[in-house]
Amino acid sequence: MALLLLGVWGILLLLGLWGLLQGCTRSPSLAPRWPPGPRPLPFLGNLHLLGVTQQDRALMELSERYGPMFTIHLGSQKTVVLSGYEVVREALVGTGHELADRPPIPIFQHIQRGGGIFFSSGARWRAGRQFTVRTLQSLGVQQPSMVGKVLQELACLKGQLDSYGGQPLPLALLGWAPCNITFTLLFGQRFDYQDPVFVSLLSLIDQVMVLLGSPGIQLFNTFPRLGAFLRLHRPVLSKIEEVRTILRTLLETRRPPLPTGGPAQSYVEALLQQGQEDDPEDMFGEANVLACTLDMVMAGTETTAATLQWAVFLMVKHPHVQGRVQEELDRVLGPGQLPQPEHQRALPYTSAVLHEVQRYITLLPHVPRCTAADIQLGGYLLPKSSWTRRSGRPQASSTQTTFWTRRGAL
Template identity: 75%
Template sequence: MAPLLLLGLLGLLGLWVLLRARTPAPGWPPGPRPLPLIGNLHLLRVSQQERSLMELSEQYGPVFTVHMGLQKTVVLTGYEAVREALVGTGQRLADRPPIAIFQLIQGGRGIFFSSGAGWKRARQFTVRTLHSLGAGREPMANKTLQELRCLVDQLEQYRGQPFPLALLGWAPSNVTFTLLFGQRFDYRDPVFVSLLGLIDEVMVLLGTPGLQLFNIYPRLGALLQLHQPVLRKIEEVRAILRTLLEARRPPAPGPGPVHSYVDALLQQGQGGDPDGLFGEDNVVACVLDMVMAGTETTSATLQWAALLMGRHPHVQGRVQEELDRVLGPGRPPRPEDQRSLPYTNAVLHEVQRFITLLPHVPRCTAADTRLGGYLLPKGTPVVPLLSSVLLDKTQWETPHQFNPGHFLDAQGHFVKREAFLPFSAGRRVCVGESLARTELFLLFAGLLYRFRLLPPPGLSPGGLDTRPAPAFTMRPPAQVLCAVPRPRTLACSLKTDGPSPGP
């Protein structure tokens, strides 16, 4: 009797799940009918989930519902729907849903995957500190140009022979480390090498199908130990960060000079902190967020920019003609040059639009919220699909082509586009946006002024691989380029404008 009773109970449970999954909830946006247990996962390609969601939006509209396993999620696609949600809802769509792997990694702390009062305080502190340290302004621009000199020295050692594309990520990563820790690292420093290697491994692991399965079915994922490899790598990163934090810790409590983000965090923790928001765990969490996000995004974007210049030599030639004409011989670019370099500026914007580096990061309704005519209850996961904005055919003339003309008018003047949202918008806009914009412009312009970027011998420009590699972001695949010195170069200014800090 016991086996028959067990089978009966399992049958009733399966029927209940089936009926529950197939019964549409009144007032929810439309969407595909979910299957028991798996929901709509059968409709979402693992490696191109954002493309699958954009295809579903053509059938169900710009606001629709998908089931990630048993979790109902509302997806927003297209410029109008995404901007209304990000800008028009204020704090009501500023929370993050509890994503399983980031709950384990950060425990609700830090800046990017936290919510509520702790997130607001950490974010406000971070924005204020970055501004005080000169992010996006002259102090960090000077440090970026210093890093450009080091990167040029590295590339010159290859004498026009193939170099690994990932090498270009060293400079923007070091700019981030300078801001966070108050010092740059020699490119051969074991700490620098270890950090970049671990960040790379973590980003790849976070993009694996196993981690996606863990986030959808945490209990099953835990049973299969799908989360353990990334947690081990994160602990190695934390160990390095704690060592760097300890090296910056002041010998005695009290106010002192603030030369870095870490200095500011440590001082804040010495003052009145009744909620413990700047205790050791949260300090490490904030630094971990800044290290992971600050290095990956700018590094990957600069690599993409170089790769696309090798793929589109006519675009690269026009950029270099403009740089030669505006900068003249022997002068590195400055932030204010962006106004005089409309084509260069347009190309860099188009790189960021075309690559859709971070297609989406989910939000969560902090209160009952109306979106697209639907009232979503508090706690509803919402995916504002940024890639659908950057590829919106109602906003861009040739959305799936690399076309710098998207940011130029008929007279060749640079044009701002409202649908350019690679840094998101609203209350969760990227905290490092101003730094990233300035940093990418200086490094990109400086590299193209100094070098011609070409495919390796035997490969045509069209043979360069521009299919995104599987990772947490849409990073470029590993390959090589050649950096051939140009006749008119920055060599003089890069080597005499102050002492070079070495390779």
């Protein structure tokens, strides 16, 4: 027995020595090099520096101290923050697909259970994304037929604006037109602005987006087990289920009949057609059809509506900008002429204002990316992210990189 124990200890010592030699001979350039950042507290990380509201302002203040690329800890999650044009451009343009991945975000794992387009992964994500791009192209996105539908919706919106006769109007009205364009692509027909289903759906989407940005959901994403125990995700899941109920009804009652081999007239129709074909992995089963439709509804409505609403607000705040935009439109389009895609190059100031609006408002600030491979960025080596899943939840930390740019005056 003593000889056996001595042999075991000898093997362990040899393994330890081998590991030590491996560590010493490994090239130091391959070791991860993280950007500087504030020292994290146990369990909390750097959450005490960020607060629960206006995290963008806190991150910009940290960038003034630590530079345009720095590391923070959201709980135990190490996160690299990029602030400023140069480093963001290097990340988006210079790294190719190495920063194209997204980590599993706990709240979206609960909402979609690995389905849909934007927060799924692996073969299902690739199949869904390729199908969606192909379908939108076949439906005429960026083609003259789609331009006509957009201009028709613009006429409907103009009629609504004119009905107020110069009196105050609800800002949400500006979101109706882009939402209807999305619904036209999804279901093959537009809604009347007074349709109860249309009104209810837009109201629910707005409530869901507010809840997704709430401190409770931020806490849930940082500490998913604690958040689940405290049931912090229940309000948003409840509202999402109300949205799903409306979408199920639309899938059953508003969709056109399945054609006999003809081209699909809507995104939903194309999804249902795909599900009728050979689908051994059930990538286009009923549950994933609903998940993909939910993703398209949420992503295709709120972002465009928010951009238009903020554009109006900011141009009211900066009337000289509004005046220059109006002057350029009058000069290029002329009286009574509607804009066309070919006018975009002749409207550089208007295009720049719209891009600045999207930069200024920090649209979708809490959706990080993660590295798909070891990458060099800003003089630092960020390792490939790695995580495991159990019961649909992330169980180990990953390397996340989120982009943050400074706000500036229009």
